[in-house]
Amino acid sequence: MALNPQRTIDELKALRELTGDENGAQRVAFTDTWLKARAFLKEKLDALPVSQHMDAAGNHWATLQGDSDRVLIIGGHLDSVPNGGWLDGCLNVLAGLEVMRHLNEQYSGRPPVTLKLVDWADEEGARFGRSLYGSSAAGGNIDIAEMQKLRDRDGVSLEEALNRVGVTLADAPKARAELRNAAAYLELHIEQGPVLEGLGLPLGAVLGTVGVERHTVTFHGQAAHSGSTPMNVRKDAFRAAGQFAQEIYTIAERHGGVCTIGSCKTLPGIVTSVVETCEITLDQRHLDAGKLAAMWQGAQEAAKRFADEGNCTVTFGDLWHIEPIPFHPELIDACEASIRETAGTAYRLPSGPLHDAAEVARSGVPTVMLFVQSLRGISHNKIEDTREEHLIQCVEALDRLAGKTVAWVQSRA
Known part of the structure; x- marks a missing residue:
């Protein structure tokens, strides 16, 4: 089975139909609409020979066991801000899903390293005001006492919202176990800014988060x-x-x-x-x-x-x-090479917004991000958009990057 980036675009549009309205995406963490998005992802993953589970913090994991227990993780987040865009976060997850499909076929269901796809819980912090909840729990950077104080505008506590989806807040630090054998982490994201569009470039390798x-x-x-x-x-x-x-x-x-x-x-x-x-x-x-x-x-x-x-x-x-969180220099090189092979020209830039990748990198896991151009530099808005030809290229570049990272992980064994 060849890589099929068009399928990613089709699935993004299907998710938009399922979880959006005339005002934009409504996948706010721990709501019924967010649960619909999770169910959509689970159904797609059911077609692969993967195991799925939700960790102690509420992050959703799909694991394709490899010959080695060393793990390559591809991550993203399905949650959105209210009235958000159709690509922010979910592009990462659904592109990662397509890459996992391709690697599964390429290695006949048994890659040389274990592959994991993760949907981090509540990256946006739109409901409770605390961004990167799920990834910071896995990275060991969470204060339960402070989290217990958080409430949404309706007075619902984070603890109550988590209980509703089967998570106990006090257990969230146990999610650290998910990164125990992590050898590398990759994340694709729309740029959410105007730099790549201004340069006329579709893709960029991210140096780190500021x-x-x-x-x-x-x-x-x-x-x-x-x-x-x-x-x-x-x-x-x-x-x-x-x-x-x-x-x-x-x-x-x-x-x-x-x-x-x-x-x-x-x-x-x-x-x-x-x-x-x-x-x-x-x-x-x-x-x-x-x-x-x-x-x-x-x-x-x-x-x-x-x-x-x-x-x-x-x-x-x-x-x-x-603090600034630089990404791994060898993975940045691999990302740039993947972009050049896909689009001909690469550019390196920092990320002004924070991402789950920052928390993973803070925990010591070698990490890199790949950006794809955002039209008008707009995000967190229903007019957020990226050209379809650029979406195809970003899935292709992520696939190339994943292949290079598998070889890199093997070389460090």
Whole structure:
């Protein structure tokens, strides 16, 4: 049986019909629609000589036993954001399914290494606000006490949602056993950004996921009457914040990273008062840990400078951070070679969004990702799309990458 990328496209469209509506994909984790998507995948896998099970965290695994217990994993996620796109996550899983079919036929049901396909549970975090739940449980990076506090907008706890699908939250760390013999991990994903389209390229090899520094920056001034307070004596927290907002973009450009001010809150928040307090949220990202640290240091220095110039003060709060997670250099090389063989030209780029691959790589498993172009760079939206010829190429490239990785795993035995 030859590789059949068109079948992947047909199955993606069938899944869209089953689990979407006029507003987009509705495969939110642990809902009835998500369960329909899981049942769709299980039915397709039933045609292969694989064993299937759900692990202690709720991840779904299909295993094709090989001559060696060393495991090549191909992963993705069926869950989506509300009103999401038709490719985000599920392309990874259904392309992986097609590659597993091909390798099963190529090796007459007994590949030289064991193959696993995984559908990670709740990659998006759209319902409970905690992304990468299933992969972080398998990777050993989960805090059960914190997870027990999570609730959706209807007041349903994560624990209750998991119970409904047969999972006990307290048992989630047991999912670490799934990676015990993992020798490599591959993940295909739409880019979700404009880089490949801007370059006119269908595919890219991913260098790793960027590190993130996320903080609050709060400027403290003094409330005063808007009409009676001269400009030269004001302690205007918003003015200091506005000057800082311009500077952080210069800092990001200087270091080759990106930054975002996502929210701005002012107090007292009325038109007749000078702003006493201005709190902004700052998100900074870079693939290089040293440059990311320099960006945050530069931001703090700039904030203090503008606060001093405006007779204000500034304080900083930590929201969240994650270190840059580089992927395996030999697998990046293999990914690039697979892209060149498929599309003629390859490009290496970092991933700004986080993915399950980041958690797998953090756990020590050699990992790489393959990106396929996203039209308009849009994702998490019903207009998310990729050209069908590029979808065919990404399945072909993933298949080539899987074949090269099987040989690579064998060479390291």
